[in-house]
Amino acid sequence: MSTLTVVLIVAVLVAALLVAGLLFRARAGTGSGARALKRRFGPEYDRTLERHGGDSEAAHHDLRERVERHGHIHLLPLEPAVREHYVAQWTMLQERFVDAPRQAVADADELLTRIAATRGFPESDQSGEQLAALSVHHPHHVEGLRTIRRALHSTTASTEELREALVHARALFEDLTPSAGTHAARTRPVSGHLLKPKGSGA
Numbered sequence: 470m471s472t473l474t475v476v477l478i479v480a481v482l483v484a485a486l487l488v489a490g491l492l493f494r495a496r497a498g499t500g501s502g503a504r505a506l507k508r509r510f511g512p513e514y515d516r517t518l519e520r521h522g523g524d525s526e527a528a529h530h531d532l533r534e535r536v537e538r539h540g541h542i543h544l545l546p547l548e549p550a551v552r553e554h555y556v557a558q559w560t561m562l563q564e565r566f567v568d569a570p571r572q573a574v575a576d577a578d579e580l581l582t583r584i585a586a587t588r589g590f591p592e593s594d595q596s597g598e599q600l601a602a603l604s605v606h607h608p609h610h611v612e613g614l615r616t617i618r619r620a621l622h623s624t625t626a627s628t629e630e631l632r633e634a635l636v637h638a639r640a641l642f643e644d645l646t647p648s649a650g651t652h653a654a655r656t657r658p659v660s661g662h663l664l665k666p667k668g669s670g671a
Contacts, residue, residue, distance in 0.1 A: 502529060503525065503529065506529060506532050506533070509532075509536075509608070510532055510604070510608040511608050511609050512608065512609060512612065513532075513604050513608035513609070513611060513612070514528070514532065514608075516612065517531055517532055535601050535602075535604060535605050536605055538598075538601065538602075539590075539598075539601060539602035539605045539606070540605055542589055542590060542602060542605075542606065543589060544588050544589050544606065545587070545588050545589040547587065547588070547646060547647075551587070552646050552647075552648070555580065555584055555642075555646050556646060558576075558580055559577070559580065559639075559642055559646075562576040562577055562580065563635070566631075566632065566635060570628050570631045570632065571621070571626075571631060573631075573635065574617055574620055574621055574631050574634055574635055575621055577617055577635055577638055577642075578614070578617050578618060578621060580642075581614055581617075581638065581641060581642060581645070582594055582599065584642070584645045584646060585599055585602075585603060585645060586599070588645055590602045590603060590606075600614060600615070603641070607641060607644045607645075609640075610640040610641040610644050611641060612637070613634075613637040613638035613639070613640055613641040613642075614638060614641055616633075616634045616637045616638065617634045617635070617637075617638045619634070620634040
């Protein structure tokens, strides 16, 4: 075997080892990123993966993009009176459920959207941005809001399905309206004028 042949074989082996090393590191990095995303998003990670048909690369891109867009949101605290007002509204819509289940669930959707805006999330969810932001900061309970909206968009949702949607959404409501001391205030209190419901002339 000539010297040139030996040199070429060695060069090919070295190149193959380098490529294998790069692939291993890339895979290790992807795995590490996946673990970080799973820890951060919990059940939202699995739901996103399912929505992307099991395509982990697409799911990871989706989740990272959400963090880039909404991870910087500085949540505003609620003044006690504002929180009490929202709690009273939630209690009332639960009581109205017996007589008007679909309307009660629609009211819950509107109330959660309004509270989220009060806390500093995007005000409107027409583009899905509020829901995306909530999934970053409340990944364990954001599905409650989706459940409510699926029930409302279904013309065949039964009263029991509407009730389950409302029950499911309560965890997100509690996340958004923590009692005093549950979360330290991180910025100025929300103004008391937000007590006035939207569309109220009072």
